[in-house]
Amino acid sequence: MTARAVTEATFEQEVLKNDKAVLVDFWAEWCGPCRAVSPILDQIATEHSEKLDIVKLNVDENPGLAMKYQITAIPAFKVFQAGEVVKTVIGAKPKPALEADLAAYIS
Template sequence: MTELLVADETNFDQLVLRADKPVLVDFWAQWCPPCHQIVPILQQIAVERADRLTVVKVNSDENPAISSNYRVMALPTLMLFQHGELIWSVVGARPKAKLLKELDDALLTAV
């Protein structure tokens, strides 16, 4: 499986806010079972959509400033950024097909 990019307080701006393509950010924590359940789906999406989407993980416990800045209140929280702007977010794990549909809908409406 593909290793997902890891963002922290030192590289979040570069990896997410200054990215030249949309970025799906997974806010997670080690103690969160649904966070671990969604990892294989995110890895598949990272590979299948590598040409048009980047997937990044942020450990909320290790990066509280980022989580606080984006008001992450529950895990996992997925946020989609485009051109440095938050355009979509959702809380909780979901099946791959549903997640892809939601991502595609968010990207279409953000254009």
């Protein structure tokens, strides 16, 4: 299972109205660390799909959402629950560190 892409058009339905916790990966094509962390997110998405949805939002293609959620550095990850941001993680990290950051949502 891979993280699916969301856009400004699908964000409300996929993220804000989701019954599960949703991790949004704010990324861009030109961002090396974003590309490096992508397979790690795909692994987490597969291993924890019953508890956590993972979606990707390209900040270059969706600047309105990047501004709304004050994305100033990428990769940036925000966990949403019931339409609210409940956790923010900035920067690429190895899988154990990301899983530790997300423990409240995946365990």
